[in-house]
Structure formats: C-alpha cells, structure tokens
Amino acid sequence: MDAEKEKNEDIIETIDLTKRFGKKNEITAVDSLNLCVKKGEVFGFVGPNGAGKTTTMKMLIGLLEPSGGSGKVAGFDIVREVIKIREATGVLPEPAGFYDNLTARQNLRFYAKLYDIDEKTREKRIVDLLELVGLERAVD
Numbered sequence: 142m143d144a145e146k147e148k149n150e151d152i153i154e155t156i157d158l159t160k161r162f163g164k165k166n167e168i169t170a171v172d173s174l175n176l177c178v179k180k181g182e183v184f185g186f187v188g189p190n191g192a193g194k195t196t197t198m199k200m201l202i203g204l205l206e207p208s209g210g211s212g213k214v215a216g217f218d219i220v221r222e223v224i225k226i227r228e229a230t231g232v233l234p235e236p237a238g239f240y241d242n243l244t245a246r247q248n249l250r251f252y253a254k255l256y257d258i259d260e261k262t263r264e265k266r267i268v269d270l271l272e273l274v275g276l277e278r279a280v281d
Contacts, residue, residue, distance in 0.1 A: 153178040157210035170196040
C-alpha cells in the first residue's frame with residue numbers, strides 16, 4: 142500500500158450507528174452517528190455528560206452491540222471482528238489495570254481470554270511475561 146493511499150484510509154467509520162437501552166428501546170444513547178476518522182488524524186471526542194461518548198467507544202471496541210447501523214475500526218467490523226479490533230488497537234477494556242483479588246496468573250489469563258488467545262499459547266505467554274518482569278515467584 143503506498144503512503145498516500147494509507148494516509149487516506151479510514152481508521153474509524155460509523156454509518157448510522159445507534160444504541161438504545163430499556164425494555165422497549167425507549168432510551169437512545171447514540172442516535173444515527175456518522176463518523177469518519179482517517180489514519181493519522183488527531184480526533185477529539187468531546188461532549189457533555191450523557192452525550193453518548195462512552196457508549197460509542199464501547200460499541201467501537203465490542204463491549205456493547207449496536208442497536209442499529211454499522212461501524213469499522215482499522216477495517217474490522219465492530220460486531221463480527223471484535224478480537225481483530227482489539228489486536229489492531231491494543232485496547233484494554235475497563236478497568237485498565239489489575240484486579241486485586243486475582244493472582245498475577247489469573248489477571249493475565251483474564252486479559253488473554255479477552256483476546257481469544259488459545260490455552261496453550263496463553264499459559265506459555267503468562268509464564269514468559271512474569272519471568273520477563275521478575276515475578277515468576279509471585280505467579281500465584
């Protein structure tokens with residue numbers, strides 16, 4: 142891909158992206174959002190509390206399924222290709238940290254499962270990562 146084509150690539154795109162809540166979908170949090178952010182652009186997502194910023198971001202990383210419309214992040218569909226979006230962006234869903242009530246192994250296992258890393262690879266990476274940071278003795 143040449144540099145000019147890559148520069149014009151849509152990194153985030155939504156078409157009529159909508160999210161409704163409630164038993165009868167009576168509460169609209171995001172209403173037909175059309176958004177296009179090109180690769181390399183700096184984009185600010187601002188607005189008052191309740192404007193739908195967090196709801197939109199959660200849909201973009203696959204934590205919430207849209208009620209309507211569609212979206213892509215890094216060329217991947219926000220409903221069907223969530224794992225690929227997480228791999229491409231390195232997104233770490235909230236809470237961005239570790240759970241105090243879990244061991245180091247359990248914390249790493251939790252996040253590895255979010256990225257759908259197979260069990261054999263996951264368990265080896267956990268041991269390797271803990272050795273890398275000098276926590277192999279504190280694994281459990």
